[in-house]
Every structure is written in structure tokens, then in C-alpha cells.
Amino acid sequence: MHSSGHCHCGAVSFTVKGEPARMAQCHCNACRRTTGTGHNVQAFFPRDLVTITGETKSYESTADSGSTRRRHFCPTCGSRLFSDNSRNPGMIGIAVGSFDDSSWFSPQAIVYSAERPVWDFVDPDVEMK
Numbered sequence: 001m002h003s004s005g006h007c008h009c010g011a012v013s014f015t016v017k018g019e020p021a022r023m024a025q026c027h028c029n030a031c032r033r034t035t036g037t038g039h040n041v042q043a044f045f046p047r048d049l050v051t052i053t054g055e056t057k058s059y060e061s062t063a064d065s066g067s068t069r070r071r072h073f074c075p076t077c078g079s080r081l082f083s084d085n086s087r088n089p090g091m092i093g094i095a096v097g098s099f100d101d102s103s104w105f106s107p108q109a110i111v112y113s114a115e116r117p118v119w120d121f122v123d124p125d126v127e128m129k
């Protein structure tokens, strides 16, 4: 797979060579608040497969696991783009909606499903965690 994407204003763009190691949909408090909707969807890639052009700003918080999660966003338009986790420094999560073509995305798991808002419908065939 060779794919590309960018933030809403275009100041930050990226290319990816290779397959995602993991794809997930998350309904945790942080994902709901940082996206402003019911969940976040991310595909995780080895960091060295991803080339980023442009500068992001970031915000760190502590995950329930105790690790530090950093979310990277465009400082101009605010689009949430990437995330990384101190527990797994070789990986980067990319917000799936920022890809030019995201038709390949299929979540392997829905995490924090207990925090899913009732109005946010999900695929009943995907494993809930």
C-alpha cells in the first residue's frame, strides 16, 4: 500500500509506504473530546514507513495504562493527524479521515465501547473491547 493524506488546510501532509499494523476505533473520553464526536479511528504504522511534511503542534496526556500519549495536530486548521505512545515509540497512529483514500480501513477492534455514546452506531460484527 502506498497512500497519502493531509490536514484540512493542506499545511501538513504525509505519505505512507506499507500496510497498517493495526486499525482501531476508540470511544474513550480523550478520543471523543479531541475529535468532537463519538469516536476516533486510527491506523497504526511503523514510524519509519511514514513521511510527514509540515510542522504539527502536539498535546500530551496520560493514558489509562500510565503511558504518555501525544496527539499531533495542524497548528493552522486544528485537524487531528497523528498520535504516538511512549509505550510503543516505533509506531505512529494516523487519523484515518485524513487519508486521501481511506476505503481500505476496517477496524479490527472497537475499544472503550462502554463509553460509546448511544447515538454513535457501530458495526455489530467488529469485536468490542
Ligand SMILES: [Zn+2]
Binding pocket: 007, 008, 009, 010, 011, 012, 074, 075, 076, 077, 078, 079
Ligand atoms: Zn491544516
Ligand SMILES: [Zn+2]
Binding pocket: 026, 027, 028, 029, 030, 031, 032, 040, 112
Ligand atoms: Zn481513545
